[in-house]
Ligand code: FES
């Protein structure tokens with residue numbers, strides 16, 4: 001048995017135990033809040049990193065849910081300290097929350113480092129909050145549990161189920177094609193987000209919380225529970241109780257986020273029909289744990305792991321609420337059989353295998369089996385070629401199969417406003433075979449890789465009945481998006497990746513089976529264009545955005561800051577007190 005912590009060896013004891021003036025100040029200031037010494041001395045002090053704010057509808061319930069976490073911590077003999085953290089609402093934060101994922105990661109790490117805490121509960125769910133909190137907490141290395149916000153209830157309008165994001169795009173295209181009235185559109189707005197909780201399609205939020213669970217960082221089954229279900233309240237207090245025990249056990253993230261756990265998370269991501277954003281975040285999280293995950297590993301997993309979750313947008317019918325009623329992530333993981341490494345340890349103290357004992361599926365159409373998948377391969381494929389030497393990502397199951405092998409002329413845009421004006425021009429000179437390209441939208445160029453990658457279908461084509469076409473960019477797209485979109489082209493154009501050399505009319509060739517993406521332009525011509533290329537100005541001249549563009553890595557390595565990566569410098573020592 002590993003050594004259990006004692007009251008004397010708790011990290012927080014360095015702040016509170018010594019008989020000196022500084023510690024006296026810490027004790028006295030805790031008593032200033034009305035606590036008696038016996039309430040906190042010698043007890044595991046648990047940080048609750050709460051990403052609640054008035055500006056995050058997905059986390060609205062965290063304002064109250066945090067009290068359930070505190071209840072659990074107190075029941076188990078710990079002492080809770082709620083520490084608010086950057087809220088990162090996907091709906092409001094511009095130009096993109098991805099610009100701030102690394103900021104949240106820094107904040108999480110430094111909040112934990114600088115405060116007198118022994119363990120942490122991470123409360124997140126809206127897209128970037130999961131990787132941000134997890135990356136920081138992995139780097140800090142204290143025992144921690146991730147508490148997912150849970151998906152919101154299914155959307156509903158006039159008897160139609162509405163899925164977050166996906167149906168907004170779909171109905172907006174109908175509206176642009178003149179087929180949906182303003183009143184109907186308002187009805188969609190009112191019905192598509194009708195409770196707190198994160199997006200309830202298999203978008204980035206549901207994908208990332210499922211990944212957190214399959215990394216072993218949540219209590220078993222936690223990521224599938226709808227936010228508004230009372231099971232979510234009970235799970236929250238259970239998290240509070242469990243984290244206290246984890247501190248005594250000294251169950252730190254390095255024992256959980258192992259190569260086996262990362263492999264499991266990659267397989268689960270593929271089987272859920274994950275958001276393309278999962279790629280960037282998985283790479284970044286694994287690398288924080290010192291595990292050298294690559295795009296090639298993800299592509300290999302994609303070739304062998306079929307999509308089992310029949311959840312929109314990759315699946316056709318269902319939403320996260322259905323997934324929960326069908327047995328949730330435990331049922332899906334049980335169906336993956338020996339694709340998973342069941343020996344991996346989880347925050348529950350049990351192995352993955354032990355947490356899956358008794359897992360049942362109650363609806364085989366919602367959670368398919370390996371011999372009847374939603375899609376025969378995994379959710380994502382990685383492409384390489386002279387347009388993306390370090391890789392690009394596509395979601396084959398979410399696009400029309402006729403684009404899996406495609407060749408067509410490029411129509412290139414250097415800015416988002418330029419692209420937006422063109423797609424709304426009813427006389428735009430474009431054919432269904434064209435490949436629409438947006439560049440300057442990568443990690444440094446965006447900056448922050450905005451979710452612009454699902455370029456709108458031009459009105460000119462919508463009116464002819466087209467609803468999909470091949471698109472390519474160094475941007476990301478929302479996890480709730482769909483269509484033939486090649487994303488995360490690396491290196492990005494802003495730093496001189498070959499995408500910067502593409503010109504209107506160049507033929508782009510995609511061969512999904514061969515995993516290639518090329519521009520049919522000869523090397524001498526590309527060399528000529530490279531010599532003439534001038535690096536664009538950075539968009540932000542001071543402050544955080546300036547720092548971001550200087551330190552962010554490319555998409556194929558997770559777009560972390562260089563100085564936050566494991567191995568950038570020596571491990572950070574505990575603070576002097
Ligand atoms: Fe928060 Fe989609 S907007 S998860």
Ligand code: MG
Pocket residue numbers: 090127203204205478479480
């Ligand atoms: Mg999203």
